[in-house]
Amino acid sequence: MHSLNDLLESFHLYAECERCQRSMQLSVEKLIARLGNDFPVTDLRPRLRCTGCNIRGQDLRIVFVGPPGKRMVFQYRR
Ligand SMILES: [Zn+2]
Known part of the structure; x- marks a missing residue:
């Protein structure tokens, strides 16, 4: 399982709303x-x-x- 610290260097985090399709990038630094x-x-x-x-x-x-x-660009869903 990943913790926020694991994402800091190499990952970007996005929240996507299924209802209105809005997508927003989250700041890992701010979350930490x-x-x-x-x-x-x-x-x-x-x-x-x-x-x-x-x-x-x-x-x-x-x-x-x-x-x-x-x-590089590689993405997956969780
Ligand atoms: Zn929405």
Whole structure:
């Protein structure tokens, strides 16, 4: 299981609303400042709220971008 700290270097995090298709990039740095390094990524999902239609439980998309200076594009859903 990933914690926020695991995502910091090589991943981007997006929240996607199934209802209105809104997609928003989340700042991993800000999440760590608020929730701590060890916060499990899987626990984020129920905390996310769509800024458009105000419902919770958005889809979480984790995009692997590679370490700084070695960016690549690979994504998967969880
Ligand atoms: Zn929405």
